[in-house]
Amino acid sequence: MLRGGEYSDMRCAIIGGGYSGAAVALALLKNLPSGHAITMFEPSREIGRGIAYATGPDHHLLNVAAHTVSITPDDQGGFCAWAVSRFPDSARYREADGAYFFPRSWFGTYVQECLANAIASNPDVTFKHEIAVASSVRHERGHLIVSSSIGEHEFDKVVFAIGNGPPSPIRLLEPCENPIVEQSAWKYNTNGIPKTARIVIVGIGLTMADVIADLEGCGHQGSITCISRNGRRPHVSVGIRAEFTPAEEFPPIVTARELVQAVRRWTDDAVAQGGHWISGVDHVIRNTPTLWRSLPPIERSRLRRHALAMGDSSLQDASSGASSDRGIDRLRTIHAFEGDSSRR
Numbered sequence: 001m002l003r004g005g006e007y008s009d010m011r012c013a014i015i016g017g018g019y020s021g022a023a024v025a026l027a028l029l030k031n032l033p034s035g036h037a038i039t040m041f042e043p044s045r046e047i048g049r050g051i052a053y054a055t056g057p058d059h060h061l062l063n064v065a066a067h068t069v070s071i072t073p074d075d076q077g078g079f080c081a082w083a084v085s086r087f088p089d090s091a092r093y094r095e096a097d098g099a100y101f102f103p104r105s106w107f108g109t110y111v112q113e114c115l116a117n118a119i120a121s122n123p124d125v126t127f128k129h130e131i132a133v134a135s136s137v138r139h140e141r142g143h144l145i146v147s148s149s150i151g152e153h154e155f156d157k158v159v160f161a162i163g164n165g166p167p168s169p170i171r172l173l174e175p176c177e178n179p180i181v182e183q184s185a186w187k188y189n190t191n192g193i194p195k196t197a198r199i200v201i202v203g204i205g206l207t208m209a210d211v212i213a214d215l216e217g218c219g220h221q222g223s224i225t226c227i228s229r230n231g232r233r234p235h236v237s238v239g240i241r242a243e244f245t246p247a248e249e250f251p252p253i254v255t256a257r258e259l260v261q262a263v264r265r266w267t268d269d270a271v272a273q274g275g276h277w278i279s280g281v282d283h284v285i286r287n288t289p290t291l292w293r294s295l296p297p298i299e300r301s302r303l304r305r306h307a308l309a310m311g312d313s314s315l316q317d318a319s320s321g322a323s324s325d326r327g328i329d330r331l332r333t334i335h336a337f338e339g340d341s342s343r344r
């Protein structure tokens with residue numbers, strides 16, 4: 001964490017203004033003493049949304065229950081309470097177990113408001129949003145120079161919060177108009193797709209669930225087939241889960257393999273205690289900073305490589321109001337090998 005103790009007037013740049021950039025800015029605004037300055041480089045006019053929480057259809061839902069989502073560690077339940085009081089139709093998004101799965105754009109609005117409040121209540125720390133793309137950062141005479149579409153600026157610290165860019169387009173062997181090939185699932189238009197078209201979606205992550213919800217919303221009737229790297233089917237989230245205490249003390253973990261083994265033990269323990277295996281994963285999420293710091297860099301890269309492939313399938317909400325739910329029911333997943341897809 002940047003505390004600014006080494007500088008009297010620290011100039012901090014945050015490159016990227018999605019959720020992570022906004023969370024860093026919020027933490028800095030709360031912790032930095034007066035005189036420090038934060039500059040955020042973000043090409044979008046709206047901070048805190050990124051692709052995930054951009055204004056979109058109301059059937060693009062959060063994939064986790066609202067009471068588990070927050071912008072700072074001390075804000076547990078804040079978003080859920082805010083949404084219930086702000087939106088008169090919030091009850092539409094309530095599951096049978098009492099958990100809410102709200103539209104993702106609501107969370108983007110919440111993040112924006114939290115940041116705006118933090119800016120207003122810390123006038124001694126200046127905050128500036130540069131609507132610009134940063135293209136490089138270099139060291140020069142003990143400072144960091146950020147080059148961007150609006151010129152060069154000098155800083156003492158730079159935080160990268162640039163998220164994951166879009167994947168490179170899939171190479172088409174021949175140019176074709178029919179069948180239609182949409183390279184970006186974030187930009188396509190469902191109206192142009194015939195209702196009975198047979199559709200194949202490459203990837204089975206959150207974006208796939210959005211596409212299915214869009215198609216269901218338009219009354220699509222044709223078959224939908226998804227291709228995934230690992231053959232796993234999407235999981236459906238649970239809202240309220242039982243408290244879970246692992247049977248063992250927190251073990252020393254220094255390799256990716258040990259971590260994976262521990263996660264398996266925790267998910268098994270959660271089931272043995274009569275809960276859902278996801279509670280074991282919640283335990284990992286709560287302890288992520290400790291677990292991550294204990295891994296040497298090579299083990300972190302190993303984990304990143306494997307976890308990314310698994311991450312695709314830890315999917316979308318089970319909200320009965322979400323049409324993606326019905327779509328996923330009739331989903332076939334093609335995969336290159338027969339694996340045990342029933343286990344997480």
Ligand SMILES: Cc1cc2nc3c(=O)[nH]c(=O)nc-3n(C[C@H](O)[C@H](O)[C@H](O)COP(=O)(O)OP(=O)(O)OC[C@H]3O[C@@H](n4cnc5c(N)ncnc54)[C@H](O)[C@@H]3O)c2cc1C
Pocket residue numbers: 015016017018019020021041042043044049050051052053061062063064104132133134135161162163164206207210
């Ligand atoms: C469709 C979709 C749905 C999702 N749904 C959920 C969900 O329900 N729950 C959940 O927990 N997570 C969800 N996620 C994951 C989500 O992306 C993360 O939770 C989180 O939003 C990531 O935030 P980020 O700030 O790291 O990245 P991003 O949101 O990608 O933000 C990065 C920002 O950096 C900016 N940027 C990039 N390069 C530069 C540059 N050179 N100069 C200046 N600015 C730059 C971009 O404009 C962007 O605004 C979803 C992701 C997607 C794609």
